[in-house]
Amino acid sequence: MRIAAALLGASLATPAWADCALGLGRGTGWVIFSDQHLMAFRTDPLRIEVGEPFALVVNVCTRRGGAAELVAVDASMPEHRHGMNYRATIVSKGDGRFRADGLLFHMPGRWEVTFDVRSGDESERLTHDIILK
């Protein structure tokens, strides 16, 4: 699996990405991308509370606007080298839309969320930091 550093993106739009529902990331969510994939996501509920379960609503596609799959979602606190006490499950909603349920951050601080995505033979990991106060 290729490891790609995540880049925080602005709300970008080009004709090649037109089929990827990046609007999910605008305002209340995030858009991240690599050389291969684009992904937009938001949390449900929008405000994450320490110790309360939440879900991630995710749209993912290739940079050419092709189909991509969200394979796994996890999170950890790199400074403390521990993960969540919970394992998220992923449900596909079709057309590159996914819902990852069952996440829970049990401490305030910096959490690194990892998204394993796949399209054809290409797999990679996108990451995004969430600071929880």
Added chain:
Amino acid sequence: MIRLLLLLLVSALAAGAAGVCAHPMLDWSPEEIRAVGRHGPWPPPPVQDPSNKVSGVPAGIALGEHLFNEPRLSGDGRMSCATCHQAGREWSDGLAKARGAVELDRRTPSLWNIGYFHWFGWDGAGDSLWAQTIRPLLDPREMNGGPNRAAELLRGDPALACGYEKAFGGKPVGDDERLLVDAAKALAAFQATLVSPRTAFDDFRDALLAGDRESASRYPLAAQRGLKLFIGEANCNLCHLGPRFTSGEFGDIGIPFFIRPGEVDPGRLGGLQRLAASPFNLLGRYNDDAAGNNTRRTRHVQRLHSNFGEFRVPGLRQVGRGGPYMHNGSLHSLEDVVRHYSEVSPDRLHSDGTPLVRPLGLTAQQSADLVAFLRSLDAEPPSRPAPAPLCP
């Protein structure tokens, strides 16, 4: 001059009459004020547990209080829930190790604010308060009531049968296991009403957020310094967070694992195993929440090797009135607890990254300040009237 003296005298008398004792105020940064604010407001809204049909229902709470004090639920008819969870001892027993039919390996946890947790017991083997309540009823080492005792009592005692009918809307005619669960749900409904009183800290927190320096300055200076340590340098609020001063999750804080030579308490690791095996967990047929929205934690929790030796983070309200401390009652006083965190061995904690628990190396003054802050989370609870008859 005489006028001024008279004015000062009147002011002093007025302050004394109102019980007001002002202290100097430390400077609080906006970030610190936000951090203090996250430990309130208090009290929280009443508990509503969707897995329990009598949660918050007055008749269910009344039945639960009677059952809580009912020794006939135990195998020998001599022990009730109230034997270990005593109102006059902060809903615990003051012992280092709980004493049921035999002495146990862990301390009796306080029931203050218990209804707001999501995991129950030191090892989190229960995912609802009612499921957790079943364990001591049946455990041969504790009340040893057996699986039929609650049902026999609910059917055979006219007052309890009447209380059951009021709470559950029908006579106690179900199978024994169903009636055991219903008894536990009534017991849970009662326990969830045990909300600790407001404290000096709450008054300070509210005044600080409101910018009311006069009211805030009634909070002792030592407690202010201790609070600054708690939310700052000592990072206690990484785990003791929110209005109840707990994440409700689990941690290893360097208390020895061994309960006897060659025998360890696996803590959360064992609790998760028991949770998965329990017919009373929220994934089973006794969960009253048809939508299943309250099962997310149970469905998604994972059992990790790192859970070994972890125990539930206790809330800190009323902490100074309780004790002994830690899951095994190994520390006698709050001063001992603060000393533990000041001197804990990093070698014991096996942390690869920045350790969550590290020796704080507190000075004597800092230790005393932390204790002063913790004691400001205590308050005298109002006296409890005897429970009213179930069916007068």
